[in-house]
Amino acid sequence: MTGSATYLYAITRPLFDDGFAASGASAGLHGVSGAPVRSIAAGGLACLVSSVDLDEFGEDALRVNLEDLAWLERTARQHDEVVRAAARLTTTIPLRLATICADDAAAARRLAELDGQAASVLDDLDGRDEWGVKVFAVEEPPDDAAPIEPARTTGAAYLQRRRSQLERRTARTERAGQFADAVYRQLEDCAARGYRHRPQDQRLSGVAAPMLLNAAFLVDRQRAEEFRHMVGALAADRPPDAIVLTGPWPPYSFASVQQP
Amino acid sequence: MTALVEPRVAGRPASLVDLLDRLIGAGVVLSGDLTICLAGVDLVTVKLRALIASAGDTVRSE
Numbered sequence: 001m002t003g004s005a006t007y008l009y010a011i012t013r014p015l016f017d018d019g020f021a022a023s024g025a026s027a028g029l030h031g032v033s034g035a036p037v038r039s040i041a042a043g044g045l046a047c048l049v050s051s052v053d054l055d056e057f058g059e060d061a062l063r064v065n066l067e068d069l070a071w072l073e074r075t076a077r078q079h080d081e082v083v084r085a086a087a088r089l090t091t092t093i094p095l096r097l098a099t100i101c102a103d104d105a106a107a108a109r110r111l112a113e114l115d116g117q118a119a120s121v122l123d124d125l126d127g128r129d130e131w132g133v134k135v136f137a138v139e140e141p142p143d144d145a146a147p148i149e150p151a152r153t154t155g156a157a158y159l160q161r162r163r164s165q166l167e168r169r170t171a172r173t174e175r176a177g178q179f180a181d182a183v184y185r186q187l188e189d190c191a192a193r194g195y196r197h198r199p200q201d202q203r204l205s206g207v208a209a210p211m212l213l214n215a216a217f218l219v220d221r222q223r224a225e226e227f228r229h230m231v232g233a234l235a236a237d238r239p240p241d242a243i244v245l246t247g248p249w250p251p252y253s254f255a256s257v258q259q260p
Numbered sequence: 261m262t263a264l265v266e267p268r269v270a271g272r273p274a275s276l277v278d279l280l281d282r283l284i285g286a287g288v289v290l291s292g293d294l295t296i297c298l299a300g301v302d303l304v305t306v307k308l309r310a311l312i313a314s315a316g317d318t319v320r321s322e
Contacts, residue, residue: 073276076283080274097283132278197281204277214281246274252282 005057005100006040006107007032009048009082010250011093011118014041029085032078033057037085040104043112044119048086049104057100066098080250087250091126093118094250121255128192128218129248133231134205135183135213137176138242180212183234183243190227191217195253207241216253224248 009031029037031050039046055061065071076097083094101107111118188194195218199211219227228245235243 072280076276076279077273079283080279094282097280130282134278200277200281206275206277216282246278249274249282 003054004051005054005102006049006104007052007057008095008099008101008107008110009037009050009079010086010095011111011114011122012046012048012086012090013122014044014046015090029082030078031082032075037082040108040111042108043115045111045115047107047111048082049107050082052100057098062098083250083252091122092250093121093125093255094252124192125218125251125255127221128251128254129221129224130251130253131191131217131219131224131227131231131248132246133183133187133213133215133217134200134211134244134246135180135215136205136207136209136242136244137173137212138207138209138239139172139176176212184213184215186234187215187217187227187230190223190230191219193218193254197253207244209242216249218251218254 031037031052033050033052033056035051037048037050040049041047056065065075079097083092086092087094101110184194184196195216197214197216199214202208202210205211217227231243231245
């Protein structure tokens with residue numbers, strides 16, 4: 001497959017009709033395949049786009065490329081950079097990775113279909129950022145690690161000890177789950193909305209402890225300090241790295257519009 | 261009173277996995293007209309296969 005297509009990054013209000021290039025925000029800003037980022041307008045909305053090559057972003061090519069970690073990382077980071085550039089200027093609905101239309105006219109038709117819905121999502125996102133909070137089951141050292149003295153251990157004593165080890169472990173797991181729920185509920189009170197992503201696989205999180213909570217919160221900028229301090233207070237009496245804050249993010253987890 | 265404790269903030273750039281949670285796992289569902297079929301693929305599965313394969317390589321090479 002040859003030819004080009006239009007890759008979509010983010011929807012905004014029509015500020016970008018002529019303002020994106022004029023604002024200087026697009027200076028040196030390149031899209032996922034190196035082409036400059038442009039703005040197209042339709043239906044009372046604007047959308048940041050760039051041209052991509054179907055050899056790289058056509059459907060068949062994407063199936064292959066999405067499995068290539070280096071390609072995936074490069075593309076995701078560039079997509080994120082464009083979305084962040086938009087979010088620095090104005091309220092932004094980020095689009096999913098690899099949202100691609102045949103050409104600018106097709107992208108404009110998609111935008112026009114979304115008009116009323118996207119406008120109300122933008123209103124909802126005004127003045128708010130996303131923050132991420134991850135909670136890990138980093139516990140005090142396990143109390144069942146104490147070595148058993150073999151000479152003094154009878155079979156019955158061993159079984160008894162083993163049973164209480166398992167009970168303690170189960171109780172710890174339950175406490176950890178309850179702690180994660182409590183963290184989520186408390187932070188949700190300080191946020192406009194919360195969203196629980198699936199906890200990340202331990203092999204991917206980079207932390208040698210199971211992830212208990214992988215949450216995102218949409219927080220009013222005016223309450224960002226309060227939110228951060230709340231996370232800090234929750235983390236203060238936990239082991240280091242038990243609670244990790246990320247952000248501010250563009251509102252990736254909260255800009256939900258459905259295809260009409 | 262809430263103690264004024266600064267939380268531990270993860271450094272930049274964001275971890276790839278955190279980013280992919282957001283760019284693939286959540287967010288706007290707007291199908292590009294060229295990628296409608298692709299949206300039917302479980303992209304999260306694609307992502308995890310790629311990442312786990314890579315993480316495995318890293319572990320083995322260490």
